[in-house]
Amino acid sequence: MSDILVWLEQQSGAVAPVSWEVLSAARNVAGQLGVGVVAAAFGPGAQQIAQPAIERGADTVFVCEDDSLSVYRAEPFADLLSKLARDHGVKAIMAGATSAGRDVLALAAVDLDAGLIPDCTALTVADGKLKATRPVYAGKLISHLTCDSEPVLMSLRSRAFAASEPDVSRSGNVVKVDPATNADAIRVQVLGLEAAAGEVSLTDAAIIVSGGRGVNGPEGFEPVRVLASAVGGALGASRAAVDAGWIPYAHQVGQTGKTVSPDLYIACGISGAIQHLAGMRTSKVIVAINKDAEAPIFKLAQYGIVGDLFKIVPALSAEFEKRLK
């Protein structure tokens, strides 16, 4: 067998959006390679996502609902993924480039003595081999990568691949498997989780509204936050705003923050330092609002507004509220 194995990240039956994107991407290249797609889901809830996974492209879904996998921990998850890859003999393993996806693949690549290509943004097939595209140097450059041996492990970046619509006529097998690690041998204890306060995740967001130095202080983020909420988007920030202590680091977009790729990126009071542009240049449509007509952000933007963001941004919020009703 030389199928593509996809790790589906799920919690109590809720699948990480990127996992469906990965499954669709895997199905697509598997078709070109003439191989099948197998998926794996671990922890309580795994069983209930098996059928949706089949409808989205999996031929077989391995599920393990063992209690020892009820909270994600890198080691037991990687142990089981490596075991499935060995038992099944796969051509590639793919997962979303999330914190968990990265860790599980990093550990499994060592187990399997395999090549690892993180943060893929495109996949092609040439001469029966997978070729990946990934940004390097914070997106200042792009590289094409191949792997000499099988399997190759790849994490796929959120929103880089389209998730296909489910096809209810597809059928497949669901196979229950045992964990690969004895519960007593799991060394890491999860003591607690302080959940992110209902905010839209930057990397999954279709719309991001970001504030920079031009917001002038923590209060200045309020209109930016209101606009983000009006369009149902996530709140981003430039490094300057984060370093000034106006907004937590979790919101930072750019070279030492998050790399994002939304459909719409609205930059408010961000001049467009090269480090910031690196983190958002793959956005589909960029709107820049800045008082300086010479700001570099306008070179990247489709739409530019030169003016006072404290007047423009609230007007935009009101207009979106009115038109999106």
Place this chain on the structure above:
Amino acid sequence: MHIVVCAKQTPSTTAVLAVANGKVTWSDPGGSPDIANPWDEYAVEEAIRLIEAHGGKITALSMGPEDAREALKTAIAMGCDDAVHITDSRMKGSDTLATSYVLAQAIKKLDDVDLVIFGRQAIDGDTAQTSMQVARRLGWTPLSFVAAVNEVDLAERTITVTRSIEAGRQKVKGPLPAALSVLKEINEPRYPSFKGIRKATKYMASDLQVWGVAELGADPSKVGSAGARVRWPEVFAPPPREGECTMIEADTPDGVAALLVSKLLEEKVL
């Protein structure tokens, strides 16, 4: 306790990159083109704080070309005790699998290490994978995306950290030895003091240890291009974004807003 920090020299964040025949070169008109990877300064700072609290020493490791010593110089200037430059022409072309093998060999050679700390990622390759691969090779507790070290209990041989992940802030505890990758929010790295910089200059000239494949007792078939599974034959500049910026102008903010929202709705961006 003995902490190892793995650090790397990278192009500066403001470097202008050029690529010709798959080879990347860079320059920085505004300053030094080569720097210590910015993420690694957080790793060094955290190591210093832990040693201040618990006693012990810090060894900085850096793998890279013969002249790539900026990260070690910064580490010593900030306060690390020792530095080892891991360099060997045979290591050229290492992917994360080969790099993690080399670093794990070096950590094994140091023998008495309790904790190894990495920055989240290097700003050149941007893989953010080496730290966890080193953990796996050593069989140590893998703790990635660490936003705070809550407690190190040397008597009990455990470490408790807070990880910042998509779902929120997760607190986890595991046994030592452990390998950590740390985030920017973990601390505020100190600037090297004048004394620190002088010490680093002296250290780099006379005390720096240099280890190659032989010193590490490494299997040459597992390092560099020979050991790498992944190849990156093509590197290129991204295509420029197409089209000009359309400036939206009107007499009032409301007018500007109405025009922009109409355009975005017409193009079905929303």
